[in-house]
Every structure is written in C-alpha cells, then in structure tokens.
Amino acid sequence: MSETTMTLPGIVITGASGRMGQMLVRTVSASNQARLVACLERPGHAWIGQDVGIAMGGPVLGVTVSDDPLEAFSKAQAVIDFTAPQATVEFAALAAQARAVHVIGTTGLEAAHLARLSAAARHAVIVRAGNMSLGVNLLVQLTRKVAEALDADFDIEVVEAHHRHKVDAPSGTALMLGEAAAAGRGVNLAEVSDSGRDGITGARGRGRIGFAAIRGGDIVGEHDVIFAGEGERIVLRHVATDRTIFARGALRAALWGQDREPGEYSMADVLGL
Numbered sequence: 001m002s003e004t005t006m007t008l009p010g011i012v013i014t015g016a017s018g019r020m021g022q023m024l025v026r027t028v029s030a031s032n033q034a035r036l037v038a039c040l041e042r043p044g045h046a047w048i049g050q051d052v053g054i055a056m057g058g059p060v061l062g063v064t065v066s067d068d069p070l071e072a073f074s075k076a077q078a079v080i081d082f083t084a085p086q087a088t089v090e091f092a093a094l095a096a097q098a099r100a101v102h103v104i105g106t107t108g109l110e111a112a113h114l115a116r117l118s119a120a121a122r123h124a125v126i127v128r129a130g131n132m133s134l135g136v137n138l139l140v141q142l143t144r145k146v147a148e149a150l151d152a153d154f155d156i157e158v159v160e161a162h163h164r165h166k167v168d169a170p171s172g173t174a175l176m177l178g179e180a181a182a183a184g185r186g187v188n189l190a191e192v193s194d195s196g197r198d199g200i201t202g203a204r205g206r207g208r209i210g211f212a213a214i215r216g217g218d219i220v221g222e223h224d225v226i227f228a229g230e231g232e233r234i235v236l237r238h239v240a241t242d243r244t245i246f247a248r249g250a251l252r253a254a255l256w257g258q259d260r261e262p263g264e265y266s267m268a269d270v271l272g273l
C-alpha cells in the first residue's frame with residue numbers, strides 16, 4: 001500500500017454479507033478516496049475468518065471478516081452500518097468510544113433506539129438517513145415545498161414498494177417523505193399518520209397523511225408521494241433500480257463527516273440541501 005493510500009480514511013463495513021453490506025464493500029474497495037480496513041459479521045457467521053472478496057465470490061480484497069467491532073473500529077475513521085436496529089445502537093456506542101464517524105442506513109429504528117443514538121452523538125459524528133440517495137433526498141425537499149403550497153383539500157398518500165425480504169414498514173424513506181409532508185403542512189406526523197388500513201376503516205379523514213406498503217420480488221425501492229385533490233392529482237416519484245446509489249451516498253457521508261463536530265447529521269446536511 002502506498003503512503004498516499006495509507007492516509008485515506010479507513011472504513012469498516014458492518015453486516016458485510018448483507019445486500020447493502022456487499023454493495024458497500026464493492027463501493028468502498030473501488031474508491032480512491034477511502035480504504036476498506038475491516039468487515040464485520042456476527043459471531044458464528046460462515047464468513048468469519050474469510051477474505052471478504054473471496055466470501056463474495058470475487059477476487060481477494062485483503063480484508064478478513066471479523067466478529068470483533070471494537071478492534072475493527074479502533075483502526076477506522078468511519079463505520080458504515082446498514083444492519084438492524086439492535087445491532088446499530090450497539091455499534092453506535094462502540095463507534096463513539098473509538099471517535100469514528102458512524103454512518104447509519106439502518107431503518108426501523110424506534111424512539112428508544114433513537115435516544116441511544118443521540119447519547120452516542122454527544123461524543124462522535126453520526127450521519128443517519130432512511131435513504132442515502134441524492135434523488136430521494138431531493139424528493140424530500142420537493143415534498144415539503146408541494147405540501148407547503150397546497151392545503152388539506154389535497155389528500156397526501158405515501159406509497160412504497162420493496163423486495164420480499166424487507167422487514168420494516170413503512171420504509172425509512174416513506175417516513176422521511178411523510179415527515180417532510182407534515183412539516184410542509186405545519187403539523188406533527190404522529191398526530192395525522194394513517195398506516196396499514198384494513199377492513200371498515202371509515203372515510204378518509206381530512207388532513208391525514210396515509211402510508212401504504214407493497215412487498216414483492218426484487219424491487220429495490222420505489223416511492224410515490226400522491227397529492228390527490230378534486231379533479232387533479234400530483235404524484236412525486238422516485239424509483240431506485242440499483243443499490244449503488246445508497247452505497248455511494250453512504251461513502252460520501254463517511255468522508256463528509258471527517259473532522260466535523262460531534263452531533264447528529266442527515267443526508268440533507270451532507271448534500272447541502
């Protein structure tokens with residue numbers, strides 16, 4: 001490794017065998033702005049002890065998959081984490097201890113998880129977003145603007161579609177879009193949210209923000225924000241066709257977070273939106 005390469009920020013990928021984990025390993029190892037320094041999986045995982053490139057069915061990458069986060073984080077400047085809520089809060093405490101930037105793509109986080117992330121962010125930088133793509137983060141801004149411009153004569157519905165393996169609903173992106181719509185309207189999402197309608201639900205309430213989720217096949221991620229009025233309808237849409245958009249966003253966040261003050265940041269901060 002050259003001296004210049006050694007000075008690049010070192011990145012750890014958690015959940016390296018996952019759909020996003022593998023995409024992140026490819027993106028970081030191909031980057032000339034960062035170094036892949038460690039890959040993590042849980043104890044007992046079949047990949048532990050193997051070279052991550054070989055485990056992925058490709059060429060040797062020179063990084064052995066480990067189950068020791070503390071040791072991995074101690075040699076890194078950033079941790080990119082697309083795993084599951086419980087794992088993410090545990091990684092946040094360890095990343096803060098190591099003063100490594102923690103980029104969190106994990107969705108399905110509840111209030112108790114978010115409180116633990118806020119505690120960790122007192123000591124280190126956390127960048128978290130339910131969607132790390134440029135397109136969705138622009139869509140969030142557009143949603144807020146359209147919601148600001150229209151009154152409650154326009155019903156707002158967020159419809160999302162994902163692959164059959166997704167475990168949380170509404171998606172993290174749908175919630176970001178719902179929050180943006182609520183902010184545009186000057187209301188609190190928790191007070192107007194309708195999700196999972198089924199049976200005799202009664203007529204739609206004025207001013208509610210609805211969510212619907214589709215799960216099937218290999219859909220990467222699709223989101224519509226519908227503003228439905230009398231005689232017209234506005235639909236804002238984002239369609240993801242390749243997970244590299246999320247991985248590129250996450251790497252950008254990891255680089256952006258270097259030398260920032262401890263705290264909680266979003267992709268809107270990273271992208272300057």
Ligand SMILES: NC(=O)C1=CN([C@@H]2O[C@H](COP(=O)(O)OP(=O)(O)OC[C@H]3O[C@@H](n4cnc5c(N)ncnc54)[C@H](OP(=O)(O)O)[C@@H]3O)[C@@H](O)[C@H]2O)C=CC1
Binds near residue numbers: 045104108133
């Ligand atoms: N913000 C964004 O832009 C995006 C966010 N996501 C989110 O990222 C997350 C992961 O998605 P995806 O890659 O599709 O999921 P996968 O299930 O494919 O991958 C998750 C990985 O995390 C590992 N993991 C889960 N729990 C633990 C744990 N307790 N300790 C260590 N490792 C653990 C899994 O290991 P094991 O198999 O052993 O359970 C697996 O390797 C989801 O929350 C998803 O919504 C996804 C795409 C974009």
Ligand SMILES: O=C(O)C1=N[C@H](C(=O)O)C[C@H](O)C1
Binds near residue numbers: 107166170172221
């Ligand atoms: O689980 C996924 O796959 C995705 N999750 C994120 C979400 O919950 O919105 C982002 C993207 O849509 C893919």
